[in-house]
Amino acid sequence: MHISVLIVEDEPAIIELLAANLKHAGFHPLPARNATIASALISEILPDLIVLDWMLPGMSGLQFMRKLRADSRTRDVPVIMLTARDEEQDRVDGLEAGADDYLVKPFSPKELVARIKAVLRRRAPQLTDDAVSVRSLTLDPATRRVFVKTAGDDMPVHLGPTEFKLLHYFMAHPERVHSRSLVLDQVWGDHVFIEERTIDVHVKRLRAALKPVGYDAIIETVRGSGYRLSGMAPSQPVATAA
The missing domain is CATH 3.40.50.2300 (Response regulator)
Structure with missing residues (x-):
């Protein structure tokens, strides 16, 4: 990194x-x-x-x-x-x-x-290669893998490069409210000139990727402030192969 x-x-x-x-x-x-x-x-x-x-x-x-x-x-x-x-x-x-x-x-x-x-x-x-976990969801920067631990095989989550960085930042700072401008600086980098609303698009994509494993609800929208990753948010049961 x-x-x-x-x-x-x-x-x-x-x-x-x-x-x-x-x-x-x-x-x-x-x-x-x-x-x-x-x-x-x-x-x-x-x-x-x-x-x-x-x-x-x-x-x-x-x-x-x-x-x-x-x-x-x-x-x-x-x-x-x-x-x-x-x-x-x-x-x-x-x-x-x-x-x-x-x-x-x-x-x-x-x-x-x-x-x-x-x-x-x-x-x-979020700048280190240390793996981070929230409940059964794990992100490993060293191997670029995101997965949910289950009783059987780990269930992979497939993310694009930006969504991976976004999730890494949120998981490294759980329960904190992050403004769009702060997320922009921390994930996209200082002096990157894009609309703050672009973040909303990537958050939507991130939630869509997390939905199949029941973790889309952990990314919360805080009205008027930004976003927060909540480890206490409810999740759907993860389906496992019989």
């Missing part, structure tokens, strides 16, 4: 090392030497996660963090701070400013990759 990681770091050797390790781990690194360059990159494409150095020329990493959290567009982007400052108050300041994790230099690039994966599992599970 294509996951972009913005690296905001002013030391070229560290940027090169991190970019190489992230690329090897399957991520798409986006290097930036300072907050100004990082802001320009973010205006073009919203990264899935930001690795942010504290000590930057011009605007510090801490100041940039506060700017990110004050902007509705970047408020929810996960951030891992890198710093040589290991005092407890520094860690507290970074976390209170909105950092999701904090890594003190020197560190192992392998540890950073592990921290990135951990933060994504916690903050953006």
Whole structure:
């Protein structure tokens, strides 16, 4: 899965090392030497996660963090701070400013990759390859399979690529109400210019694909707000072969 990681770091050797390790781990690194360059990159494409150095020329990493959290567009982007400052108050300041994790230099690039994966599992599970389940319905990103577990054979659900991504997002965030604009950004991607009502078409297709296995009702329309996946919604009994 294509996951972009913005690296905001002013030391070229560290940027090169991190970019190489992230690329090897399957991520798409986006290097930036300072907050100004990082802001320009973010205006073009919203990264899935930001690795942010504290000590930057011009605007510090801490100041940039506060700017990110004050902007509705970047408020929810996960951030891992890198710093040589290991005092407890520094860690507290970074976390209170909105950092999701904090890594003190020197560190192992392998540890950073592990921290990135951990933060994504916690903050953006739809970007990982971890299987997700709601009752007997399971979606496995690694194998691109959706199926319902039964007493006999698993019953497959056949979805198009967009419906698969849509269901993955909903299943990774059950019981939450998602506005159409949020679904658009999270599933179609930032800076994709399509009508929000297009989402309704794909939700209709998703429900139609889930209906044969009795799970169409789990995608609820919340009037005036958007959509919600409810694990408590009633479902039809799943028919099994005799």
